[in-house]
Amino acid sequence: MPRLLSGRALLGRVVSGRVVSGRARLVLGAVTVVAVIAILVVVRIDGSQSGSSARPVASDLAGRVRDFLAGQREGQPYRDPSAAEWADASAAFARVLSGSSGDFGAFGFSVTEDADTGRRYALYTNGPGDRAWGAILVDLSAPVRLAIEVAHPRTDIDTEWVGLDLFRKVPGSVVLFAGAHRRAGGGAADVAHNEESFFQALSVTLAERAVPQIQVHGFADLNLPDANAVVSTGNDNPNPLATRIATELDTREVTVCRAWARACGRLEGTTNVQGRAAAERGSVFVHVELSNSVRADAARRAVVVEALAAAAQ
Numbered sequence: 001m002p003r004l005l006s007g008r009a010l011l012g013r014v015v016s017g018r019v020v021s022g023r024a025r026l027v028l029g030a031v032t033v034v035a036v037i038a039i040l041v042v043v044r045i046d047g048s049q050s051g052s053s054a055r056p057v058a059s060d061l062a063g064r065v066r067d068f069l070a071g072q073r074e075g076q077p078y079r080d081p082s083a084a085e086w087a088d089a090s091a092a093f094a095r096v097l098s099g100s101s102g103d104f105g106a107f108g109f110s111v112t113e114d115a116d117t118g119r120r121y122a123l124y125t126n127g128p129g130d131r132a133w134g135a136i137l138v139d140l141s142a143p144v145r146l147a148i149e150v151a152h153p154r155t156d157i158d159t160e161w162v163g164l165d166l167f168r169k170v171p172g173s174v175v176l177f178a179g180a181h182r183r184a185g186g187g188a189a190d191v192a193h194n195e196e197s198f199f200q201a202l203s204v205t206l207a208e209r210a211v212p213q214i215q216v217h218g219f220a221d222l223n224l225p226d227a228n229a230v231v232s233t234g235n236d237n238p239n240p241l242a243t244r245i246a247t248e249l250d251t252r253e254v255t256v257c258r259a260w261a262r263a264c265g266r267l268e269g270t271t272n273v274q275g276r277a278a279a280e281r282g283s284v285f286v287h288v289e290l291s292n293s294v295r296a297d298a299a300r301r302a303v304v305v306e307a308l309a310a311a312a313q
Helices: 007-016 022-046 060-069 084-098 157-170 198-207 241-250 273-280 298-312
Strands: 109-116 119-126 135-139 146-152 172-175 213-219 229-232 256-258 284-289
Touching: 060 109, 060 119, 060 135, 060 157, 060 172, 084 135, 084 198, 084 241, 109 198, 119 256, 135 157, 135 284, 146 157, 146 198, 157 172, 157 213, 172 198, 198 213, 198 273, 229 241, 241 256, 241 298, 273 284
Parallel strands: 146 172, 146 213, 213 284, 229 256
Antiparallel strands: 109 119, 119 135, 135 172, 229 284
């Protein structure tokens, strides 16, 4: 039985000038084309043609967010920013909120600009190290009018996708993703309870500029079995955005516990430092807890996102 040649071997015969006739020539031509395409694809992926060590990176926004969050782990390094770094971060973020470019390079951040759902965005992400301070996603198509906060990505499972999908539905939004696992740094990386974090510096800047904030969290179903969502402001006083969110969830048959009306299984966000800072400055803050059964179901997450987007319009 004749030995079958690989695409590379067949390609070598063509290059060396060997002549094949008839049906074999047709087969050889087809295999040659496939081989050439395969070689080009390999070069495109691994950069070997130019000697580059670059690796493939996600070209879509969800992929970029996923890549950023993939490095989070309980034992990762983490430290809070210094007072000077806090002030510089606040000033840079204030420029972003005013429609200018923010310079976060001094904090180890890089920026990617691209488009999503037809809107331009900027995604600022930091690299590995003890300054695991987060990612900032900014819509470049409209003035910032809503802040979406994901304080515990990955540990409050799938809240990152609620935040990202809400960003896609609300032009003029910005998303803050915490940069480290909530238990990193001996628990200091739990930004919802750390007044010294980089995340808090940006949240205070939002409050000072009266940008409404929606912060998304998750809870285990057993912690509050009679509700799929808890809406609160961190205190007993509801604001119009919070009441609209609760109403929009109700109309979509998502069972809501309103923390200003009754106890909600200690999920009321009363110790949340972003909520406290917003209240001190008279700014709008809404704390939204979602059950695991809602977050684990893509269709039910989509319903929640629709409700949040409708309330934020």
